[in-house]
Amino acid sequence: MFPISEEKQLERDERLENEQENQQTNESAGKLKNQGEWFVVHTYSGHENKIKVDMTKRIESMNMKDKIFDIIIPEEQEIEYKSGKKKITSKKVFPGYIIVNMIMDEDSWYVVRHTPGVTGFVGSGGKPIPLQPEEIGKILKQMGLGEGKPKFVDIKIGESIRVKTGPFANFEGTVKELLPDRGKVKVNISMFGRETPVELDYEQIDKI
Numbered sequence: 001m002f003p004i005s006e007e008k009q010l011e012r013d014e015r016l017e018n019e020q021e022n023q024q025t026n027e028s029a030g031k032l033k034n035q036g037e038w039f040v041v042h043t044y045s046g047h048e049n050k051i052k053v054d055m056t057k058r059i060e061s062m063n064m065k066d067k068i069f070d071i072i073i074p075e076e077q078e079i080e081y082k083s084g085k086k087k088i089t090s091k092k093v094f095p096g097y098i099i100v101n102m103i104m105d106e107d108s109w110y111v112v113r114h115t116p117g118v119t120g121f122v123g124s125g126g127k128p129i130p131l132q133p134e135e136i137g138k139i140l141k142q143m144g145l146g147e148g149k150p151k152f153v154d155i156k157i158g159e160s161i162r163v164k165t166g167p168f169a170n171f172e173g174t175v176k177e178l179l180p181d182r183g184k185v186k187v188n189i190s191m192f193g194r195e196t197p198v199e200l201d202y203e204q205i206d207k208i
Contacts, residue, residue: 036069036103037130040122041112045096048073051117052098058111067108070101076142093142097122104128160208161187168198172208 043051052071059068074093102108109128112118121128131139155161155175163171173189176197183202188195 036067036101038099038101038136039104039112039128039130040094041098041100042119042122043096043098044117044119047117048092048096048098051115054117055098055100055112055115058115062111064108064111067105068100068102068111072099072101072140072143074099074139074143093139099131099136099139104130155185155202155205155207161185161205162208163187163189163200163205165204166200168200173198 052073055071059065074097075090076093077088077090100112102112109121113121123129155178157175157178159175161173161175163169163173168189171189171191173187175185176188177186179185179199184199185202185205186197186199187205188197190196
């Protein structure tokens with residue numbers, strides 16, 4: 001889509017950069033965020049973070065904030081417990097891809113497509129095809145964005161749970177307090193014939 005020669009690339013770069021000097025910053029650009037469509041962009045694997053930074057700089061320098069609103073690298077957090085300590089690491093869901101929220105036209109296509117490290121848009125027959133709402137919704141939810149990951153809202157005070165991971169793994173207890181803002185729950189666990197209050201992450205427990 002929109003093939004362009006090297007000479008025209010340089011001309012358009014210069015024109016778009018000059019437009020920045022002739023236009024005031026669009027103060028409402030932030031309000032337009034996520035008003036476009038989400039497109040999947042193929043990149044060099046392992047360079048996604050650098051490409052995101054470079055693309056953000058191009059968007060700013062070419063005054064395209066009113067057409068290109070957001071760039072995300074699909075990642076999810078993995079939680080591990082080693083020696084009783086919680087460790088959170090980020091894992092790329094789709095290595096070699098980033099997702100851009102934008103209004104697709106010739107200029108916005110050009111800015112994204114010619115960012116160093118970008119090899120093309122995902123589409124059919126050379127035409128970029130936007131993600132369906134349910135597709136981007138699923139990706140954002142997996143990342144903990146959008147509506148967010150479920151926080152065990154069905155767990156109530158007084159219910160019984162079993163601990164899955166951490167130093168109290170396999171112990172059972174009773175929910176005493178919910179701390180949704182922190183993603184934690186306070187539980188009384190029966191240990192050595194007495195109840196011991198502990199604070200656990202939602203991910204560590206299962207309802208019995």
